[in-house]
Amino acid sequence: MSSRDPLLSIERLTVRFGLSRVVDDVSFQISAGEKFALVGESGSGKSISALSILRLVDGAKTEGVIRFAGEDLMAKSERQMRAIRGAEIAMIFQEPMTALNPLYTIGNQIGEILELHEGVRGQAVRERAMDLLATTGIADAGRRIDDYPHQLSGGQRQRALIAMALACRPRLLIADEPTTALDVTLQAQILALLDQLQADMGMALLFITHDLNLVRRYTHRVGVMERGRLVELGVTGEVFSRPQHAYTRRLLDSRPQRQVEPLAADAPVLVEAQDVRVEFITRRAWFSKSSLAAVRDATLTLHRGETLGIVGESGSGKTTLGMALLALQPLAGGRIGIEGQRIDGANRATLRAMRRRVQVVFQDPFASLSPRMTVGQIVGEGVELHLPELSPAQREARVLEMLAEVGLSEAYGIADVLQRYPHEFSGGQRQRIAIARAVVLRPQVLVLDEPTSALDVSVQQQVLVLLSQLQRTYGMSYLFISHDLAVVRAMSHRVLVMKDGVIVEQGEAQALFEAPAHPYTKSLVGAANFA
Amino acid sequence: MTAVNEAGQRLSPNQRAWARFKRNRLGYSSLWVFAVALLVSLGAELLSNDRPLLASYRGHWSLPILDNPPETSYGGDFATPTDWRDPLIVERFAETGNWMLRTINSNSATSLDYFQKEPNPAPPSAKNWLGTDSVGRDMVARLLYGFRVSILFAFALTFVGTALGVAAGALQGYFGGVVDLAGQRLIEVWNSIPELYLLIIFASIFEPSLLLLLVLLSLFGWIGLSDYVRAEFLRNRGLEFVKAARAMGLTNRQIIWRHVLPNSLTPVITFLPFRMSSSILALVSLDFLGLGVPSSVPSLGELVRQGKSNLDAWWIIFPTFAVLVAALLLLTFIGDALRDAFDTRKS
Numbered sequence: 001m002s003s004r005d006p007l008l009s010i011e012r013l014t015v016r017f018g019l020s021r022v023v024d025d026v027s028f029q030i031s032a033g034e035k036f037a038l039v040g041e042s043g044s045g046k047s048i049s050a051l052s053i054l055r056l057v058d059g060a061k062t063e064g065v066i067r068f069a070g071e072d073l074m075a076k077s078e079r080q081m082r083a084i085r086g087a088e089i090a091m092i093f094q095e096p097m098t099a100l101n102p103l104y105t106i107g108n109q110i111g112e113i114l115e116l117h118e119g120v121r122g123q124a125v126r127e128r129a130m131d132l133l134a135t136t137g138i139a140d141a142g143r144r145i146d147d148y149p150h151q152l153s154g155g156q157r158q159r160a161l162i163a164m165a166l167a168c169r170p171r172l173l174i175a176d177e178p179t180t181a182l183d184v185t186l187q188a189q190i191l192a193l194l195d196q197l198q199a200d201m202g203m204a205l206l207f208i209t210h211d212l213n214l215v216r217r218y219t220h221r222v223g224v225m226e227r228g229r230l231v232e233l234g235v236t237g238e239v240f241s242r243p244q245h246a247y248t249r250r251l252l253d254s255r256p257q258r259q260v261e262p263l264a265a266d267a268p269v270l271v272e273a274q275d276v277r278v279e280f281i282t283r284r285a286w287f288s289k290s291s292l293a294a295v296r297d298a299t300l301t302l303h304r305g306e307t308l309g310i311v312g313e314s315g316s317g318k319t320t321l322g323m324a325l326l327a328l329q330p331l332a333g334g335r336i337g338i339e340g341q342r343i344d345g346a347n348r349a350t351l352r353a354m355r356r357r358v359q360v361v362f363q364d365p366f367a368s369l370s371p372r373m374t375v376g377q378i379v380g381e382g383v384e385l386h387l388p389e390l391s392p393a394q395r396e397a398r399v400l401e402m403l404a405e406v407g408l409s410e411a412y413g414i415a416d417v418l419q420r421y422p423h424e425f426s427g428g429q430r431q432r433i434a435i436a437r438a439v440v441l442r443p444q445v446l447v448l449d450e451p452t453s454a455l456d457v458s459v460q461q462q463v464l465v466l467l468s469q470l471q472r473t474y475g476m477s478y479l480f481i482s483h484d485l486a487v488v489r490a491m492s493h494r495v496l497v498m499k500d501g502v503i504v505e506q507g508e509a510q511a512l513f514e515a516p517a518h519p520y521t522k523s524l525v526g527a528a529n530f531a
Numbered sequence: 532m533t534a535v536n537e538a539g540q541r542l543s544p545n546q547r548a549w550a551r552f553k554r555n556r557l558g559y560s561s562l563w564v565f566a567v568a569l570l571v572s573l574g575a576e577l578l579s580n581d582r583p584l585l586a587s588y589r590g591h592w593s594l595p596i597l598d599n600p601p602e603t604s605y606g607g608d609f610a611t612p613t614d615w616r617d618p619l620i621v622e623r624f625a626e627t628g629n630w631m632l633r634t635i636n637s638n639s640a641t642s643l644d645y646f647q648k649e650p651n652p653a654p655p656s657a658k659n660w661l662g663t664d665s666v667g668r669d670m671v672a673r674l675l676y677g678f679r680v681s682i683l684f685a686f687a688l689t690f691v692g693t694a695l696g697v698a699a700g701a702l703q704g705y706f707g708g709v710v711d712l713a714g715q716r717l718i719e720v721w722n723s724i725p726e727l728y729l730l731i732i733f734a735s736i737f738e739p740s741l742l743l744l745l746v747l748l749s750l751f752g753w754i755g756l757s758d759y760v761r762a763e764f765l766r767n768r769g770l771e772f773v774k775a776a777r778a779m780g781l782t783n784r785q786i787i788w789r790h791v792l793p794n795s796l797t798p799v800i801t802f803l804p805f806r807m808s809s810s811i812l813a814l815v816s817l818d819f820l821g822l823g824v825p826s827s828v829p830s831l832g833e834l835v836r837q838g839k840s841n842l843d844a845w846w847i848i849f850p851t852f853a854v855l856v857a858a859l860l861l862l863t864f865i866g867d868a869l870r871d872a873f874d875t876r877k878s
Contacts, residue, residue, distance in 0.1 A: 326778050355780030368771035372793040381789070382779045437775065 005070060007032040007204050008053065008172055013064035015048055015057060022048050022060070024228040030204050032171065037207040037215045037236070039251075040225035041456035042427075046208050049225070050174050053206075054085050069171065087117040090165035094177035096157035100149040106133070106160040107145035113167040132163040137193055155186040162193065169201060176208040183313035184483065188527035191218055210457060212255065213528075216240055224248045254461040256490035259468040260509070263306050263493050270339060270477050271302040271325065271445055277333035278320050293332070294320040296501045302445065307471070307478040309492030309509060311485055311524070317501035318481050322447045325479060326360055327351060338445070356386045359438035363450035365430035369422040376418030379403065379437050386441055402440040405473075406432040406466060428459035432466065439470055447479045452487055464491060485528040489513050497521045548872040558868020565861045572679035579672040581615055581642035583631040588624070596634075616644050636660065638669030640676035640829040652837075652844040662846040665837050666826070670846060674854050676829035681858070684741060685810035691749040692806060696756030697792075697799060703757070704764025704795075705787055711761070718754055726751045734822040741824055748813055756802060763795035770794075800873050804866030808859045815855065831855055 006029035015023035023045040030036045038046040051057050053066055055073065066073040068089065073081070085091075093099040101109060110129040114120045120128060126145070133141035136159040149157055158178065165173055175194065179187040195218060198205050207219060215222050215236060222239050224232040224247065232245040243249045278295040295317040302308050312318040323329040325336060331344045343354050362368040369378055379399045383390065390398065399418065403409055408417050408429060422430055431451065438446055451467070452460040464487065471478060482488045488495060488509070495512050497505040497520065505518040516522045553559050571578065582595040588605050601610040606623050613620060615637070624631050638644075638659065644667060651667040653659060661670035703714040730747055737743060767773060768791055776786045817823035818832025826833055831851055838848025 323774075328774060328777055352780045355778060358778070360775060360778045362771040362775060364771060368775055370772045370790050370794060373789070381776075381781070385780060434775070437779075441779075 006030060007034075007069060008206075009065075009067040010049075010053070011065040011067075013049060013052065013062070013066065015045070015052055016061040016063075017059065022228050023052070026064075026225070026228075026230045028223050028230060028233055030172065030206060032204055033198075033202050034221065035198065035205040035207070035219045037209060037219040037222045038225055039209055039212065039215050039222055041210060041251075041458065043227070044225040045228040046225045047176055050091075050176060050206060050208050053174065054089060054091065055081055056085075083117070086113055086165075086170075087168040088170055089172045089174065090168070090170035091174040091176065092158070092161050092165045092178050095181050096154065096161045097149065099161055100157060102149050105146050105148055106152070106163075110145075110160070110164050110167055113164055117168045128167070129163070132167055133160065135166070135197070136160070136163045137189075138163075154182055155189065158182060158186075158190055159193070162190075162197070166197065166201070170203055172204045172206060173198070174206045174208070177210070178207070179214070180209075180211070184485070184527040185313065185523055187214075194218075212240075212252065212457070224251065250458060254458040256461060256464055256487050258490045259464060260307065260491065260493055261468075261472065263303060267303040267305055268339075269301050270304050270306075271300075271336070271479075272338075272340075273298060273300050273325065273334065273336045275299055275334035276321065276324055276331060276336060278317070278324050278329055279332040291332075294501050295324065298334070298498075298503055300496060300503070300506070302477050302479060304444070304477055305471070305475045306494065307480050307492045309480045309482065309488035309495040310498060311482060311488050311495060312498035313483060313524075315500075316498040318498045319449055320501075321498070322360075322449050322479060322481050325445075326358055326447055327354065356382075356441050357443050358445045358447065359441055359443040360447040360449065361431070361434050361438050361451045364454050365427050365434055366454075368434050369430055371422060373421075374418060375403070375408075375420050375422065375425075375433055378422070378433060379440055382437060382441050399436075399440060402436045403433075405470070406436045406439075408432055408436070426459075428455055428463060431455060431459075431463055435463075435466065435470070439474065439476075442474060443476060445477045445479065447481070449481045450483070451480075453482065453484060460487070467491070485513070485524065497524070552868050552872035555868035555871050558864045558866075558871070561861045561864035562868070565858075565865060568678070568858075568861075569682055572675055572682065575672075575675045575679055576639075578634055579636040579638060579640075579669075579675050580634040581637060581639045582613075583615060583633045583637075586624070586631040588629050590628070595631075614645070616646055618646060636669065636671050636675075638672045640672045641668060641827060642672075643667050652841055652847060654844075655846055661850050662844070664834065664847055665841055665844070670834075670850060673829050673834060674831070674850055677831045677834060677851075678854055678858065680741070680824075680829055681811050681814055681831050684745065684814050685807050687745055688748055688752060688810040688813070689803065689806045691745065692752035692810075693756060693799060693803070695749065695753035697760050699753060700757035700760025700762075701764055701787060701792065701795075704761040705768050705783070705791060707765065707768075718757070721751075722754055724751075730817065730822050739822065739824060741828065744814065744817065744823060748810075752806075752810075756799065756806070759798035759802070760795060763798060764791055767791045767794050797873055801866075801870050804862045804869060808862045811855075811858060811862075 008030040010029070011027045013023055013026045014021060026049055028036070038049060040046045048057055052060070052062050053068070053073070062074070068084070073084070076084070100106065107126060107129050110132055111125040114125050114128055130141045130145050133145060138144050138156055138159050144152070144156070149160070152160060178194065179190050182190060191214065194205065207214065209215060219236050221234065222236045223230050224239070224245065226247045232239060232243065232248045239248065240252065243252055276295055276298040277293060279291040279293050281289050281291050298321055300308065310318045310321065320329060324331060327343050327346070335342060336344050338354060338357060341350070343351065346354065376396070376399060379402060380395055383395050383398055387395070396418070400409070403417055404411065408414050422433065425433065448467070452463050455463060467478070468491070470476065478491070480488060480491050492509040495506065495509045496503050497518065499520050505512065505516065505521045512521070513525055516525050576596065577584070580596055582599055584594070584596050586593050586595050593600055593604070595613065595615070599612040602608065602613045602617070602620065603610050605613060605620055607613070607617070607619060623629060644658070647653065647667065651663055652665045653663045653667070655662045659669045659671070661674070663669055664673060699714065703711045733739070733743065733747060773786060773790050776790050814823060814830070815832035815835065818830045819836050821836070823832055824830055831854065834847060834851040838844070838851055841847055
């Protein structure tokens with residue numbers, strides 16, 4: 001093998017499950033020391049392409065040539081492949097909690113690879129494992145090595161996983177959505193770590209991701225996949241500045257764009273929350289309880305027609321605050337009022353009247369619709385409850401009208417939508433159903449809890465556009481909860497930043513993102529680094 | 532995930548579940564066999580009865596199966612209900628112009644042939660196709676009626692046990708907290724009451740009837756299922772569609788009934804056939820031990836006991852055993868198919 005030859009070369013790779021071609025005629029090469037990204041939306045076949053390099057795809061028919069360091073991987077026996085997996089080509093996964101075995105310490109799990117591939121034994125294993133953990137930036141590696149996965153934080157687990165992958169100094173590291181499950185500040189740290197390790201060890205990196213920012217910042221070359229096909233391949237900078245294929249252009253355009261219309265100066269205050277405190281009781285033993293404050297001293301106002309963004313990392317209390325405003329979470333202190341009417345501790349009748357005025361859309365469109373109800377029942381349920389004066393025919397007309405408004409009707413090629421069940425729809429369409437269920441009641445306030453986080457980028461943009469249209473039509477106020485700063489920036493008039501249950505900063509959206517005052521906001525904005 | 536199904540053919544989930552059920556051939560044919568057997572046993576009076584369906588005596592018509600006339604109407608000496616095996620009556624109906632239409636098997640589950648020559652239990656003959664039991668009752672009739680009693684009892688016990696189990700599990704799982712804590716402790720206490728001794732005590736105080744057995748067995752039969760339902764409810768009540776329903780302002784009753792319960796039925800459906808078979812077995816074993824129903828009620832368990840004490844009378848133990856095994860096997864096969872039907876991952 002001459003030094004010019006690529007490290008990995010894939011020619012005409014096709015992967016079939018039964019009749020469906022999940023990967024269709026894909027060819028690309030990765031040179032030693034190169035950082036390459038396969039980017040695409042869910043179902044584009046990017047993960048399957050990567051897994052088939054290691055021949056880890058079960059039940060599929062694979063055709064094509066996969067050459068690694070001059071050798072044909074397709075021709076190797078299962079036994080020979082095992083020697084390559086983990087040693088020559090290593091992999092890190094999206095969800096570090098499930099990729100680590102909860103019954104072994106991380107030291108054991110790193111050691112296992114060393115024992116398997118390099119035949120290291122005894123105390124040497126432990127020392128090597130400790131070195132690796134230290135290399136990946138885990139503080140106090142000597143103590144952490146005996147920890148079980150659940151004792152580590154999310155970022156530490158991902159570091160441990162990277163340590164495992166690097167144990168045998170692989171020549172190619174496949175990173176399948178390595179940072180998607182992590183908070184933004186952690187994402188930046190993990191990517192910086194990968195970058196530095198890649199430079200130190202000279203290995204090639206194959207990123208599988210849907211995150212365009214990551215691709216642009218961290219990779220040399222990029223391949224864009226759409227429905228199993230590699231539609232564009234080139235140097236990252238060029239692909240981003242001069243995209244050739246229509247799909248790439250669409251993908252690049254689908255980064256959230258600002259949709260906010262200026263708010264009327266005299267917009268009245270709709271929601272007012274003062275010193276809101278939410279506590280969770282954790283039971284230590286039978287009669288001893290301790291409480292944990294998930295939200296402390298949260299004070300906010302929401303005007304009519306305004307979008308208030310709430311950003312923060314997981315565990316910051318932003319969702320809990322949203323649930324408190326929906327009166328789904330009892331308060332431990334403070335008060336919440338809608339147009340001057342207290343809703344905390346309100347009686348049943350007041351609460352029910354309030355329910356119609358404050359509605360919610362959740363993150364996961366697969367969990368937020370009951371799988372055993374038709375779309376007609378799901379959207380019609382609230383109408384039946386809150387507008388009992390409508391006849392069944394009027395009710396159905398109203399539901400159909402709402403569904404058409406969110407883009408689910410015959411005009412959009414979806415026949416008899418009322419009779420269908422949620423599982424017959426795609427993620428984006430299901431999120432539209434969830435939006436229809438909330439907006440059909442004509443609420444004044446809509447709590448949007450990560451409404452686009454589970455969606456692909458191109459769908460995300462469509463849903464954001466739909467939400468702003470609905471806001472203009474009905475003059476609703478939005479409480480937009482998200483960890484994605486780009487989305488919040490695109491949608492919000494004002495933004496609250498939460499950390500550990502406390503609102504650390506708030507202000508007008510553009511100003512806050514351009515000149516953050518609080519150090520935590522600065523680190524968030526720095527990590528997210530939008531263009 | 533595809534949004535649109537193949538051309539116009541949009542089946543509701545129920546229809547799809549039925550299609551999955553049918554695809555399990557064994558389970559589907561078992562369902563048919565079981566349904567036919569149940570139907571036949573429900574009409575047992577019309578198939579196996581000591582009284583004829585229709586009798587015509589000197590131009591006078593009667594329906595003895597509904598209302599048995601006294602012997603005097605047919606030229607007998609006593610005003611007692613007619614015994615249609617009495618040689619006198621048989622002789623009278625042999626005269627020209629008189630006739631009767633008997634059922635296929637002319638024995639009922641409790642009728643005795645007082646004019647029989649052989650000692651009981653009698654081996655199979657033209658009159659008693661599978662012989663008689665140790666008292667002299669016809670085995671075919673006994674099995675047919677016994678099957679019916681077993682199945683109907685099992686249906687009732689399964690229904691009551693499932694309803695109680697779902698209700699208890701739903702309340703604990705949905706409300707959680709204190710309700711759950713108290714409920715669980717109560718179940719632990721309840722579970723430690725020895726069921727069998729209770730049955731023995733009750734059997735010695737009262738004459739056990741099907742109703743008493745149903746009540747006693749139901750008191751304990753719901754506990755196992757309630758744990759599964761509770762776990763499903765605990766999981767489902769935290770899902771987002773339930774939160775959305777709460778944000779909509781639905782009452783707890785509406786949320787349980789429309790949102791949580793339909794999504795928590797998987798263990799209930801899966802266990803249903805197995806609960807059926809264990810209910811059948813419960814009745815059989817109580818009757819076998821002599822703690823069950825009195826011998827006037829046709830019962831498979833009692834036949835097993837007779838078979839044990841009359842081992843030479845093979846015609847008692849083998850057919851009874853065959854009926855029991857067939858019923859339990861059919862239910863198990865149906866159960867397998869049901870599990871397929873409710874496994875939505877099987878497209």
